[in-house]
Amino acid sequence: MSDGGESGAADGSGDASAEDWPVKFRGITESLVTTLGPNDLWNVAALGLHPPAESEAVGNDAGENDGKRDDGGDPRVTARTWGNTRTRRNFHRQGGGYVQFVRDPVDFVDATLSIFEVEEPVLDSADAWVEVEAERIDSGAEGDTEWEEWTLTPVESGVECEAVPTINRGLGAVVEATVAASRLGVDAYDDAELRERLSYFEAVGRNCGDDRVCTAFDRLRDHLGE
Template sequence: MTESLVTTLGPNDLWNVAALGLHPPAERDGENDGQSDGENDARGDGRVTARTWGNTRTRRNFHRQGGGYVQFVRDPVDFVDATLSIFEVEEPVLDSADAWVEVEVERVDSGAADDTEWEAWTLTPVESGVERETVPTINRGIGAVVEATVAASRLGVDAYDQSELRERLSYFEAVGRNCGDDRVRTALDRLRDHLDE
């Protein structure tokens, strides 16, 4: 799964920013023996898919608008704010986006897991842009922010062991503070602020 941020236009004419996990298309032509990550396009047509969980702004805006802007960012503060708060902007492309893809979405499946409704979507590219090119590096601090944010987003959800989530949150916060830069530490401070709200 690739973590991204997505902006979707809300009824207030602001762009809601949220985290969106992207699942790769199913393998074809015998590559990888037809195995995939299990979250691929229900139609098997080679498009990237994503799931929305619960009655989120992203889900509602996908239904209302039929698309949004998927963005690839490295800013841990934007990732935390998008995941744990209501984060709205006036323009569809974030200043922190390295690249973006305007997508049309189509709902292809739905269901429920542990009393939480989900919907699966295919994403079809319409237009894209690269804002900046960078040499990719592996930063444990940013990875720790992503994992801490995932754990934090599941707090209060009955399907998850709360003590285990708090242990994961504590562990990844320690890794981020030890391995990350000032922006990572700011993101972890922001994560704590959101949890205290």
């Protein structure tokens, strides 16, 4: 558990509900998740978070309806795991993990393109984290890739850092590049098109980003063996 920030039951009363997140959700929110593996290390991976379709916003600052659906049900944040990943196996084994909101581009690259394991569940780069229970609610396949869908229910949360939001194309370019790189070699995607996207995002990132963004692209190339 991280030493910084405030922690406790997500709703402050001891009974966490699925709407109690320390952030707003609008569209797909990119996060990192740590899950405990059989080697007692925490595996770090990228995880896209989906708000419930019935609600425009979910979180502790979601507006007058406090993130509740019009039908009165609890909103549920969901995520999908693709393939037989460590996150999928650890969700089955442990029933949850720690979702983290991170702005460090190097952590995003390492989490997406390598085996990235740490000794503690909360990353030093996390601005906020949420311990979640994961429950599988659906499964299927897209092409040759099997997927599973999970609801993520908060158990405990903490805010480590509050910052004035700024817009930097460099960080966005890193996230988009990791998505493209993770799809290389997948039959459903064209490798030539993905490499064009990688080159474009790298140019944007190196032009607009800081030294950490440039390091992230160096690391991405290393992970791809280039």
